[in-house]
Amino acid sequence: MRDVAIIGVGQTPVGEHWESSLRSLATDAIHAALEDAGTDQVDALYVGNAFGATISSQSHLGALIADHAGLAGIEAWAVDAADASGGAALRAGYLAVASGAVDTAIVVGVEKSTDMLGSARVRARNTALDADYEAIHGATLTALAALLMRRYMEEYGVELSAFEGFSVNAHANGSKNANAMFRNTLKPGSFARSPMVAEPVGLFDSAPDADGAAAVVLTTAERAADLSPHPVRLSASAVATSRFALQDRQDMLFLSAASQSASLAYAQAGISPDDVNLFELHDAFTILAALSLEACGFAERGQGWRLAQEGAIGLDGRLPISTFGGLKSRGNPVGAAGVYQAVEACLQLRGEAGPNQVSGARTALIQSLGGLGSTAVTHVLQALV
Amino acid sequence: MRDVAIIGVGQTPVGEHWESSLRSLATDAIHAALEDAGTDQVDALYVGNAFGATISSQSHLGALIADHAGLAGIEAWAVDAADASGGAALRAGYLAVASGAVDTAIVVGVEKSTDMLGSARVRARNTALDADYEAIHGATLTALAALLMRRYMEEYGVELSAFEGFSVNAHANGSKNANAMFRNTLKPGSFARSPMVAEPVGLFDSAPDADGAAAVVLTTAERAADLSPHPVRLSASAVATSRFALQDRQDMLFLSAASQSASLAYAQAGISPDDVNLFELHDAFTILAALSLEACGFAERGQGWRLAQEGAIGLDGRLPISTFGGLKSRGNPVGAAGVYQAVEACLQLRGEAGPNQVSGARTALIQSLGGLGSTAVTHVLQALV
Numbered sequence: 001m002r003d004v005a006i007i008g009v010g011q012t013p014v015g016e017h018w019e020s021s022l023r024s025l026a027t028d029a030i031h032a033a034l035e036d037a038g039t040d041q042v043d044a045l046y047v048g049n050a051f052g053a054t055i056s057s058q059s060h061l062g063a064l065i066a067d068h069a070g071l072a073g074i075e076a077w078a079v080d081a082a083d084a085s086g087g088a089a090l091r092a093g094y095l096a097v098a099s100g101a102v103d104t105a106i107v108v109g110v111e112k113s114t115d116m117l118g119s120a121r122v123r124a125r126n127t128a129l130d131a132d133y134e135a136i137h138g139a140t141l142t143a144l145a146a147l148l149m150r151r152y153m154e155e156y157g158v159e160l161s162a163f164e165g166f167s168v169n170a171h172a173n174g175s176k177n178a179n180a181m182f183r184n185t186l187k188p189g190s191f192a193r194s195p196m197v198a199e200p201v202g203l204f205d206s207a208p209d210a211d212g213a214a215a216v217v218l219t220t221a222e223r224a225a226d227l228s229p230h231p232v233r234l235s236a237s238a239v240a241t242s243r244f245a246l247q248d249r250q251d252m253l254f255l256s257a258a259s260q261s262a263s264l265a266y267a268q269a270g271i272s273p274d275d276v277n278l279f280e281l282h283d284a285f286t287i288l289a290a291l292s293l294e295a296c297g298f299a300e301r302g303q304g305w306r307l308a309q310e311g312a313i314g315l316d317g318r319l320p321i322s323t324f325g326g327l328k329s330r331g332n333p334v335g336a337a338g339v340y341q342a343v344e345a346c347l348q349l350r351g352e353a354g355p356n357q358v359s360g361a362r363t364a365l366i367q368s369l370g371g372l373g374s375t376a377v378t379h380v381l382q383a384l385v
Numbered sequence: 386m387r388d389v390a391i392i393g394v395g396q397t398p399v400g401e402h403w404e405s406s407l408r409s410l411a412t413d414a415i416h417a418a419l420e421d422a423g424t425d426q427v428d429a430l431y432v433g434n435a436f437g438a439t440i441s442s443q444s445h446l447g448a449l450i451a452d453h454a455g456l457a458g459i460e461a462w463a464v465d466a467a468d469a470s471g472g473a474a475l476r477a478g479y480l481a482v483a484s485g486a487v488d489t490a491i492v493v494g495v496e497k498s499t500d501m502l503g504s505a506r507v508r509a510r511n512t513a514l515d516a517d518y519e520a521i522h523g524a525t526l527t528a529l530a531a532l533l534m535r536r537y538m539e540e541y542g543v544e545l546s547a548f549e550g551f552s553v554n555a556h557a558n559g560s561k562n563a564n565a566m567f568r569n570t571l572k573p574g575s576f577a578r579s580p581m582v583a584e585p586v587g588l589f590d591s592a593p594d595a596d597g598a599a600a601v602v603l604t605t606a607e608r609a610a611d612l613s614p615h616p617v618r619l620s621a622s623a624v625a626t627s628r629f630a631l632q633d634r635q636d637m638l639f640l641s642a643a644s645q646s647a648s649l650a651y652a653q654a655g656i657s658p659d660d661v662n663l664f665e666l667h668d669a670f671t672i673l674a675a676l677s678l679e680a681c682g683f684a685e686r687g688q689g690w691r692l693a694q695e696g697a698i699g700l701d702g703r704l705p706i707s708t709f710g711g712l713k714s715r716g717n718p719v720g721a722a723g724v725y726q727a728v729e730a731c732l733q734l735r736g737e738a739g740p741n742q743v744s745g746a747r748t749a750l751i752q753s754l755g756g757l758g759s760t761a762v763t764h765v766l767q768a769l770v
Contacts, residue, residue: 001485021517044624053438053465057508058516060467060629063642063759067629073645075624077466077473077760082445088462092477099484100386101622123442131443132406237486239429239460244445244452257448260458374448375461 003221007228008037014212014331023068026110029213044075048089048109050335054124082128086338087368087377109336110213146198149287156302163286165308174325181331210331214339236380238264257376258295269380273297280341282369338368388606392613393422399597399716408453411495414598422602429460433474433494435720439509467513471723472753472762494721495598531583534672541687548671550693559710566716595716621765623649642761643680654765658682665726667754723753
């Protein structure tokens with residue numbers, strides 16, 4: 001298996017891009033990543049996207065985007081794993097380069113999720129749930145996250161305020177990120193007063209669905225050393241799943257797919273959680289942030305929220321998370337979110353994170369979740385020089 | 386790069402499966418393939434599907450199907466390349482095993498396309514076209530195929546009857562396939578009298594969209610030799626794209642993606658078209674059958690239809706195609722079609738094709754097209770023993 005590295009990154013701002021199409025957003029990110037990599041020689045394109053077919057009436061995004069980006073001819077196809085589509089597309093690119101079948105690949109995550117409102121948007125969003133046993137009964141991702149959060153609060157005896165630290169941290173970091181959707185910091189008391197979305201999930205517990213595109217250029221670690229002044233090694237790539245629906249899980253409060261894919265990734269990279277300098281996790285809901293920290297070995301069961309309360313997750317803390325704002329403040333461009341994580345981790349490892357820089361960052365963990373952790377995609381990134 | 390082989394195949398009948406869900410169909414094919422492979426040890430699942438989100442309100446099929454099939458925990462994600470989704474999922478499985486990241490993978494193609502009728506079905510179908518520049522103006526895949534066919538007839542001076550042989554062959558083969566959707570043979574004169582769908586594309590020029598699922602189990606060629614009495618090597622795997630829309634192509638009558646991916650596949654397998662014993666091509670329309678034969682080096686430009694007229698494509702001909710009925714008679718379970726091709730090619734190479742057997746088959750070419758050839762996925766399969 002060949003070692004794989006990232007030699008270029010690109011992203012568009014995250015937000016409501018009503019003036020841009022899927023292909024335009026994706027092309028902007030692709031061109032930025034190719035320019036950053038200093039190459040236009042690419043063999044393959046892997047696209048992460050969740051809602052093209054339902055919201056934009058557009059599937060077949062591989063060939064469509066390759067064409068629009070001026071890359072017609074190359075291998076191109078799209079990957080779906082709901083909210084984890086971006087992470088899964090990165091996995092596809094990793095496999096292609098690691099195998100030897102492809103020398104240079106570009107992975108782009110792209111989403112337009114704000115072109116629909118109301119029930120049409122909910123229907124599109126709900127395709128990521130179980131259509132026959134969850135969505136049809138009126139469940140939504142937020143409603144299910146609320147069940148999970150309420151169960152956590154009951155089981156571990158914590159109050160809503162236990163989750164405040166995640167939101168405060170995300171907005172503090174996002175406020176310094178020019179590509180973030182919501183650049184406001186959270187005033188003291190705002191979290192407690194936040195309107196409920198699905199009790200106990202409030203406005204500041206849930207990330208905003210957004211539009212955006214992010215891209216990374218992958219090649220072999222060997223070639224990367226020649227091509228890039230700051231190559232980043234993809235030291236591990238792992239995917240795991242769990243029982244799909246919450247009610248089928250033996251232990252609803254343990255994200256087994258997140259845990260399993262993280263364990264596989266640690267083993268492949270030869271590291272332990274202690275070696276991780278920053279963690280871009282899937283904070284679509286604050287409850288997922290807490291559970292992800294617990295599943296990935298950073299906190300005991302029921303204690304994930306303490307890292308936030310103790311300030312351990314800040315840029316200068318023991319384990320910085322959501323360093324550019326995470327899904328909460330940077331915004332959640334669903335099928336692109338996993339690629340944004342990769343871009344942001346690279347910027348950290350290259351020392352180019354500006355005001356968001358985690359000092360001395362050498363090893364980053366990124367994790368993309370589909371649904372409420374039904375799918376988990378985990379990668380370890382490490383600075384090569 | 387590790388050599389990859391297929392050690393198990395499974396399929397459901399193709400047709401209208403109103404009583405089965407996506408997950409049920411997929412699980413039936415997966416279990417059949419695992420039983421055929423004699424193993425239940427699988428590391429990863431790659432799903433090919435085109436219309437889950439639009440027709441069944443269901444995406445996130447990797448985790449969903451893994452769970453239903455009793456495989457929760459393993460890596461799982463889905464692949465979209467419109468009609469070529471099945472071929473692209475096979476590509477994903479190939480890359481995973483070839484890379485060394487995955488030892489045993491299952492690739493399943495699954496589609497339910499008959500649960501909608503009328504304009505809702507057309508809208509779902511049209512997501513595979515260019516939503517902004519084709520579908521929005523009223524184009525459909527069949528209408529665009531009609532333009533292509535008319536252009537071919539005009540350019541090369543052939544009549545509609547030139548395409549009859551493809552349909553006659555497909556139905557002759559499909560009539561002997563218990564899994565085929567339409568098992569009728571074509572009576573003399575039927576083709577000429579067939580009702581028009583989009584002139585000059587008639588009923589017998591176009592394949593019926595269908596439901597169904599097919600699966601193959603992949604592992605390394607080395608392990609395959611121990612595990613299976615009749616392993617089939619995936620000797621080549623290649624994907625290419627072309628300009629997306631017909632009007633952007635320099636030469637509308639040349640399927641450049643089909644040609645490019647076939648050339649790559651021949652080179653990887655170290656074979657020439659002369660070495661191919663059977664060709665499962667993407668005969669969603671008879672015009673695509675003719676153009677595919679030309680693009681893949683089996684006929685000169687404008688001469689593809691002659692192979693059908695001369696009987697070269699029959700089971701005992703020089704180049705048997707659509708040996709189990711192809712998309713036309715076996716039916717077109719869109720995102721599953723590419724995996725059906727792989728299953729059928731394996732049965733041929735294992736000498737288990739029954740009344741559809743191509744005598745002495747050792748090397749098979751399979752090719753899955755997305756849209757009107759915007760994406761092409763080509764694999765070479767060879768008997769290992």
